[in-house]
Amino acid sequence: MAGLRIEFCGEWFEADPEGAFEIGRDGDLEVDDNPYLHRRFLVVTHEHGMWWLSNVGTLLSATVCDESGGVQSWLSPGTRLPIVFPRTTVVFTAGPTTYELQAELDDAPYADVHTDELRGLGDRDAAEATIGLVPFTTSQRQLIVALAEPLLRRGGTGLSELPSSVDAARRLGWTTTRFNRKLDNVCDKLDRIGVKGLRGGPASHAKNRRARLVEYAVASRLVTSDDLPLLDLDPADALADGSGEDR
Known part of the structure; x- marks a missing residue:
């Protein structure tokens, strides 16, 4: 089974495939004591051989993409998507604060998409x-x-x-x-x-x-x-x- 680790502010968390890993004001990853942030905002689960990221909030959305930014999705309330890349970036905003975290997946089924056309340009x-x-x-x-x-x-x-x-x-x-x-x-x-x-x-x-x-x-x-x-x-x-x- 591919392991999944989540990093925020330099701290790493191991997601349990037998349970739900919760991200928000409360949960396994307590992002911040921000009243604009849901107590339970994002939930990571393992189902049918895949890891999933679900938005269980009611107001906030998150931007989710592969490491290079070549593939990106907008995760709105009530929706979910599979985590399939070696490194996935998640960015979201609650009130005046923007947050960024990263997920690392072992033996990912897809490789990152590289978009290098702007690198090296003045x-x-x-x-x-x-x-x-x-x-x-x-x-x-x-x-x-x-x-x-x-x-x-x-x-x-x-x-x-x-x-x-x-x-x-x-x-x-x-x-x-x-x-x-x-x-x-x-x-x-x-x-x-x-x-x-x-x-x-x-x-x-x-x-x-x-x-x-x-x-x-x-x-x-x-x-x-x-x-x-x-x-x-x-x-x-x-x-x-x-x-x-x-x-």
Whole structure:
């Protein structure tokens, strides 16, 4: 039987195939004493020869992907998916805090999918590159990095605070109006290729959209710690590729 281990903040847990491994405010893995987090949020079980990750919460969702970010799923309340890769990353947000944990599976039935097309590119080339089918300008990538900065600087699994739009705009030296306009553009682009949770009706709160963008960007390796220098890029360089246009 393939063993499954889960790591959070440097601490490892062994999942028991004969029982349920619970993740949340209470449980086998007590993530955080966060009132926005369900007491029982995620549950790992072993059924029919496979490990499964279930969302037993009622409000929160999680982003789940393979190590490289090439395969990704959005685990909404009441749904479950099999754990099939050697390393699986799980990212979710509760209130102002974003969490990341990792699962390692022995003798995994599938290999990680590698997406190396952006590795080794400079900032200018990366700005023109296509991620999936979506081209991002330098300023749009700056926005994503500004929101994901706490996670990217953490250097491992754990928890971090999600920046507000005001704080992220200030970090970039932008007005909040400009930031929100570019955030709309980024979310629209990702929504068009099927990334869930970035658009919706009046119930779609701005904080939820920012959280979902960060979860997707970090889990899918849309941005990595190698992109942090974009935050200190000279505004003139960011405009050189036409990213001053809101598109």
